Amino acid sequence: MSGTTGSDLQLAIVGSGIAGCAAADFARQQFTNIEIDVFEQQSRIGGRIRETAFASDTFETGATAFHDESRYMMKYVDRFNLELANPVKPRQKPTNAPMMGLSFGIWDGQRFLAKMSGALRDRLTILRKYGLSFPRLWWQSRRVFKQFNSLYDVLEAGGSFKSPDEMLARVDLYDTAQQSAMEHLREHAVSQACIHQVLDPISRTLYGQDARMSAVVDLYMFKAIASNSWYSIRERNSLLLDHLLDAASATIHMETKITAIDANTGSYTLTAAEPPTEYGPYDAVIIATPLEKTDIELNGGAPPVSSDREYQSMYINLVNGVLDPTYFELGAQDDLPDAISTTTDVDESFTSIVTLVRENGGTNIYHVTATSIVPNDLFLEVFSSIEDIERFSWEAYPVYEPPLLWPPFQLDHGIYYTNAMESAISSMETEVMGSRNVVNLLSRRLREG
Ligand SMILES: Cc1cc2nc3c(=O)[nH]c(=O)nc-3n(C[C@H](O)[C@H](O)[C@H](O)COP(=O)(O)OP(=O)(O)OC[C@H]3O[C@@H](n4cnc5c(N)ncnc54)[C@H](O)[C@@H]3O)c2cc1C
Numbered sequence: 001m002s003g004t005t006g007s008d009l010q011l012a013i014v015g016s017g018i019a020g021c022a023a024a025d026f027a028r029q030q031f032t033n034i035e036i037d038v039f040e041q042q043s044r045i046g047g048r049i050r051e052t053a054f055a056s057d058t059f060e061t062g063a064t065a066f067h068d069e070s071r072y073m074m075k076y077v078d079r080f081n082l083e084l085a086n087p088v089k090p091r092q093k094p095t096n097a098p099m100m101g102l103s104f105g106i107w108d109g110q111r112f113l114a115k116m117s118g119a120l121r122d123r124l125t126i127l128r129k130y131g132l133s134f135p136r137l138w139w140q141s142r143r144v145f146k147q148f149n150s151l152y153d154v155l156e157a158g159g160s161f162k163s164p165d166e167m168l169a170r171v172d173l174y175d176t177a178q179q180s181a182m183e184h185l186r187e188h189a190v191s192q193a194c195i196h197q198v199l200d201p202i203s204r205t206l207y208g209q210d211a212r213m214s215a216v217v218d219l220y221m222f223k224a225i226a227s228n229s230w231y232s233i234r235e236r237n238s239l240l241l242d243h244l245l246d247a248a249s250a251t252i253h254m255e256t257k258i259t260a261i262d263a264n265t266g267s268y269t270l271t272a273a274e275p276p277t278e279y280g281p282y283d284a285v286i287i288a289t290p291l292e293k294t295d296i297e298l299n300g301g302a303p304p305v306s307s308d309r310e311y312q313s314m315y316i317n318l319v320n321g322v323l324d325p326t327y328f329e330l331g332a333q334d335d336l337p338d339a340i341s342t343t344t345d346v347d348e349s350f351t352s353i354v355t356l357v358r359e360n361g362g363t364n365i366y367h368v369t370a371t372s373i374v375p376n377d378l379f380l381e382v383f384s385s386i387e388d389i390e391r392f393s394w395e396a397y398p399v400y401e402p403p404l405l406w407p408p409f410q411l412d413h414g415i416y417y418t419n420a421m422e423s424a425i426s427s428m429e430t431e432v433m434g435s436r437n438v439v440n441l442l443s444r445r446l447r448e449g
Pocket residue numbers: 014015016017018019020039040041042045046047048049061062063064065066256257258259288289290293294295296314316394395396397418419426427428429431
């Protein structure tokens with residue numbers, strides 16, 4: 001190996017989001033004598049995991065929640081002794097209860113079409129309204145979820161995949177991934193009403209998209225959300241990343257934007273701008289950020305990445321105020337559901353409004369999502385009073401309308417790419433799966449020479 005410091009393996013990781021931090025940790029566990037450098041262009045760790053101080057509290061304004069069947073996330077929680085919290089009303093309930101019993105309302109701009117909660121009465125209403133379509137939707141989402149999760153055993157046994165489509169083919173989900181959820185569900189006799197009124201609003205809330213999304217992403221997330229057991233990490237989700245980097249004993253180069261990776265016979269050097277600095281040589285490099293959203297030149301070896309995925313913009317708004325029940329044709333605050341998701345009929349405005357904290361000294365705290373900037377006028381219509389608003393925008397996740405593009409997990413002999421995984425599903429848990437896969441690929445290359 002090319003190491004100059006006595007280590008057998010020199011590894012560079014570009015990006016300190018969950019994919020980069022998990023890759024550092026997996027690499028530390030996998031290889032005995034390794035040195036790991038992590039490069040992060042910003043002045044904070046976390047990437048799309050980000051917390052924000054607002055109204056004398058702290059809220060997640062990027063990735064918020066994971067479900068209790070997220071095998072890696074739940075293992076990290078145990079391993080680092082992290083405290084779980086209900087992502088909704090986190091400060092109100094000082095328990096480690098998940099997001100159970102949340103009431104959900106589907107709003108079409110005129111009225112609430114459906115209400116969903118764990119209550120038997122609501123379940124019976126849904127069954128009456130959508131007949132067998134609802135159990136069929138549930139059954140399809142369960143199948144996708146189960147098949148996708150069978151990847152854990154392959155990855156934990158050291159198995160690796162060259163690209164996400166190979167991964168999906170292995171668990172018999174390739175064809176489903178290349179079909180939209182709408183097409184897939186129609187083939188399985190799910191009614192258009194059920195797709196439009198139940199699945200679309202959930203897809204809009206989670207991904208700012210609708211049932212034209214790939215059936216794998218949409219149905220996996222539907223099953224996850226319907227399981228109703230969601231958590232955040234109490235203090236902040238990014239605390240997990242601090243633990244992963246500590247466990248990896250990685251050297252972290254903050255505010256260091258990598259602009260080029262050069263291949264020189266068997267090793268790699270990285271160039272950072274401002275001030276121009278060269279790092280390396282490294283035996284391997286893991287790129288842990290979407291290449292579409294950064295401008296890293298790959299010189300001398302790595303072919304250009306054959307992917308130009310479009311990313312979905314998401315606008316997150318924290319509002320300290322009071323939602324107006326009359327806007328929703330309701331009489332009182334208590335009639336409002338905890339979470340309001342909208343159908344595609346409500347195109348111009350918001351995709352969801354979730355009440356995070358009730359009665360924060362007379363006002364509530366809401367998390368409002370949209371796929372475009374929410375105009376002030378709309379806020380004034382929907383809320384009867386507003387104390388404060390904080391706005392964030394993200395290039396959040398790929399647009400999942402098939403046909404999907406599948407960048408490879410390995411770009412060159414020694415350059416790996418965790419964010420190829422986002423073509424299958426983008427979430428904290430699945431990014432960790434992508435990291436496990438690239439560390440397995442690296443391990444296999446070192447074994448096989
Ligand atoms: C608004 C929003 C809500 C979401 N909600 C959820 C949710 O509730 N649950 C869930 O599981 N997932 C959610 N997600 C998805 C989840 O956030 C992502 O899938 C995941 O965090 C991506 O992690 P990553 O490490 O792959 O990439 P990123 O988090 O994007 O990390 C990439 C890092 O690389 C750095 N970087 C980029 N270029 C360079 C360079 N040239 N040099 C050095 N550093 C560089 C970036 O600054 C960044 O820190 C949400 C995403 C968004 C935006």
